[in-house]
Amino acid sequence: MDQLFNRKYIIQGLFVLLALTLLGRLFYIQVASDKYFLDANNNALRKKFIYPARGVITDRNGKVLAQNQPTYDLMVTPNEVKPFDTLSLCNIIGITMEDFRKKFHKAVVQSRYQASIFQKLLSIQTYATLQERMANYNGFEVQKRTIRYYPDSIGGQLLGYIKEVNQTEIERHAGYYKPGDYIGKSGLEKQYEVELRGTKGVKNMLYNAYNVVQGSYADGKFDSLAIAGEQLTTTVDVELQKLGEQLLANKVGSIVAIEPNTGEILAFVSSPGYDPNMMVGRETGNNYMKIFSNPYRPFFIRPIKGRYSPGSAFKPVDALIALQDGVVNESTTVFCPGYYIAGNRRFKCDHASGDGSVAVRKSIARSCNVYFYDIFARMMLKKGRKNQHKAYEEWQEKVRKFGIGDTLGIDFPGESAYKLFRAEDYTKRYSKYWGYTTVLSVAIGQGEITTTPLQMANIMAIIANKGYYITPHLVKGIGNDRHIDAKYKEKHYVGVDAKHFGPVIDGMQDAVNSPIGTAKESMIPNILMCGKTGTVQNTHGKNHSVFIGFAPRDNPKIAIAVIVENGGYGGAYAAPMASFITEKYLTDSLKGRRINGATIEQYKSDNLLPVLKDKVPKQKPRADTSKVDTTKKTNPLKSTVATNQFNKTAVVPKNNATTE
Template identity: 60%
Template sequence: MNNLFNRKYVVQGVFIVVLLILVAKLFYIQIASDKYFISANSNVLRNIFTYPARGAILDRNGHVLVQNEPVYDLMVTPKEVKPFDTLDLCRTIGIDKKKFDKNWRKAISQNGYRESIFEKQLSVQVYARLQEKLGRYSGFRVQKRTVRQYPDSVGGQLFGYVKEVSEKDIKNSGGYYRMGDYIGKSGLEMSYEEVLRGQRGITRMIYDVHNVAQGSYANGEFDTLAVSGAQLISGIDIKLQKLGEKLMQNKVGAIVAIEPATGEILSFVSSPSYDPNLTVGRDWGNNYMKLFANPYRVFNSRPIQGMYPPGSSFKPIDALIGMQEGVIDPNTTFFCPGFYQAGRHRVRCEHVDGNTNLRRGLARSCNTYACYIFQKLLTRKGMKSQRAMYGDWEEKIRKFGFGHKLEIDLPYERKGIFYTEEEYNKRWGKRWGYTTVISLAIGQGEITATPLQMANAMAIIANRGYYYRPHIIKSVGDNREIDEKYRSKNFAGVDARHYEPVIDGMEDAVNAGYGTAYASRVPNILLCGKTGTVQNPHGKNHAVFIGFAPRVNPKIAIAVIVENAGYGGSYAAPIASYMVEQYLTDSISPGRRAQADWMMQQNLLPALKTKVKPGRIDTIRNRIDTARKKPDTGSRKTTTQPTKAERKP
């Protein structure tokens, strides 16, 4: 009986506890929390991501190179969409019905309950029209963001571009990126992505049944603010950059200018270039494909990806090593009969110089003199030690920045080609010596360098023996930070006293009447340099010039490569001289202005070869041949000639 009585009270107690729980839950739902109030009134609580402005990029004088402008993405959650006038929406945002259907299918396929971008990057004007009607389109909202804008329309390969993230980007981001985010894909935008992108913010926003924002939930207590990206200050001089791109228009090649005292890049020109504004906005995809299809490969960043034999611009380096090793001195002379005989191979010189010393040999760019230096370097310990001496020579050349990356703060830098002793052993076995690789003496053969490496070699000579790693950005953010590797000196291993005799020859190359770049001397500025003519098996030779100025306390070191331009003194040296004068005097002297304008107008783009598919009839030539085979219709014999248009292949 007592057990029955006790069981009764236990059951009653359970019911009382359950009742108390239900009452407490109702109290929480109706009074303590507004979550269900929001739902009951057909309101929607959404997490609205606020995207920070990417950090601006400035030139060395504070001029804005890269900035932001506002755009708006139209977002959609398909399951929240109710019937509406689709044509009205199309007219408002400027798309057709076909594009609307495509966007809608894409949104449905991703997830009907998940918000996604319906139409991206609407302009401020379109947003203003849309905002007035947004209440008609349930399930749609507008999300603000910024896109890049390049005021000077230069530096396409330098700045790079920003693109929507891929699945791989999201996976590798450690949870930072989401679908619809943007990421730097090339150039500075890629190298400094983590500091440029800033930090995304979140606003928990309440929307009513009419899709109108009612304010931030809980007065913004749970919101986080977006943090803008860090500002970058570059070493670029925008006036110099714009001049370089004008001088190189309709030409293939590159210009790299460096401040020797810091390693900061003053100008970074890759030609042909493109307007970086073409990679921004709703037409980005179409513009990208057009640029990608350009046969002159405009996305190729030639200053760090173009690999060219350095040619005669390599000769000062060998001369420095020759003096450091004691195989020559400034007074050493060699006889130049117009060639150098290396076994069965003859290296020709452009002229007969007779007895030539170091200074004149560099000024005249004497191949014979350079070959004798190379011979002495590789045979200084006897003929049997040539291969070992090659390894020693190669190691010394690498200290000047050749054969390895300089680790500039840009992606996709290439290291160039520079054979080691082991690589030659694999090719030739043990049967090779200095005569086998004599082309290296004049910067040809199994050696290529980027324009950046060539300009850096000039910075070493300008500094009389050392360099700072070249870099575009000189400071990051308010704290003016910079990677420590760009602050330390890198020594080339040649004593400072050996540089002056080499610089004497480089001074004469530009300023003496017999110098190879005499036509490019600069008024009141002592430009020291070296021309080069790079052999090109596919067409006309490439023109090269490297140099620095002024001779005392140098402010600029420069390398110019112009493909298919012939001798270095014809195009590369004049372009370099205009760049140097512009940087040091902030103008080009009136007497040289017309020459600079003429240079800008020159078109040296190589002719494109049209390929005819095998088996395809060449209708033009077929028509010509048919015409030639027609019998004469008159008494006088005639010959049918192709028209000017038909003579084109």
């Protein structure tokens, strides 16, 4: 009985305690805390968000690439709007009455009780006029923010653009954004959105019955300051970026330059491009559709998405793997009669008369296909004919260490990884009946091996470093302390001893600086450059011009890959352009010189945009100019088949290229 009596008082005590807790909380809400008072009095108090300045983006030397300029948004809270002279407001902000009704209806649908953007991007002059009459427009207020401005109008794809958030982005960022806010949609603006956007501030503003602000509630006790976004210092050299975009004007292609010992990207050029200022202001929507509808696809970012067979750019990699495997040494010679016999198949060399007896150095300088067919066959047969599939699997794993077959991990959204076939992929295609003769084309960078321009430039960085690379990246530092992720300082070794790079680099030096070389057009006065030309076959028209290289030979400062679609053989466009970029970076000047009989201004002005299908004129077939003898000096080929509707635009349709 006593136990039951005690239990009764315990239960009563719990109820009393709960009641006291609720009463105490109610007292705190209604009397002690102003926070709930603010929430319950939105008619007199309004939360005004203070938008921070977006972080400035600079080049590696501090030159501003993206900055801010002030603008104003007219906000409306529909439930607070009272009858007023709508025509006067329309005249001030430059809209029609029909526009007014549409915008007000949109605001009502969004929320009657929360402020939303009624008219965005008002000029300073409009803002000044509006402020004088705000007392006449109950429910309306002006909100200050900043928008982007790009002083040099370069690097559209590199910098990216900002745009209004959608519902998915609002949900993804846990409520930081609200409708009408802006967010990075592409490029560095997207990749580093969190660092660039800063932190919003909040002011609790007190308004009177006439919609006139009375000041900050409680002397700002509940306010918070906006914190500006952090500055991004990029790795890009603005002068190289400008020069690259000028050289590729009215052309389709890409230029990627890397500082080998740091992985910092010096130039990131995708052509055709667009002026990033086109994606700012009231005309953003219209400009977006113009760029998007351009048949040359300016939004396509070629450095990380362009799909190309590496071709001759791959030959140094194949040579290094063969040297490391010990199937050849730098003195091992192969006789080239102008063709290579594999089983019952005959593979041609680029030089019909043959290159004679060649070792690794001469084979690279002359780009002798037969040499690379031969060393590939040796690697596939080193464990016997029955183990070719296993040998190939080991070989492709070694190739992957050079950054082929997967993404490199650049700090940029949307990097593509194109496939490098594994042994099982060939087995699915050919059943078990395949061997080295089936896949021999990969020995010279053709067939089932494709890369991006970034990967090609990174291969050159590996060779310049004699065995390693640092993940290519576009941001040198974030904020005042210039911190970056530690992964952009880590070395990735490719598993080839440094001693094997000597003969390969010798061959690349000869390719540029000797009479027998295929890349003589990239020779730079007083600078020892090492490189390799390539020709990418194009089923849609003239071949693509390719050059890869680095300079100077000793203590290399720049590694580069240049691809000019429809540019013909490698020495016609890609090699000269690479030499101009390299000379500019190493000497901070461009000496007046001619390559192939043309000046740098002629290379800039040439138009190589491919003819659109519906614009092709009926005419007799012309000779394939990509077959020009590289030992002869020829002028760059002029083309007027297409013009660019933007200052920097044009992109080829889908590229199904393989390499010669």
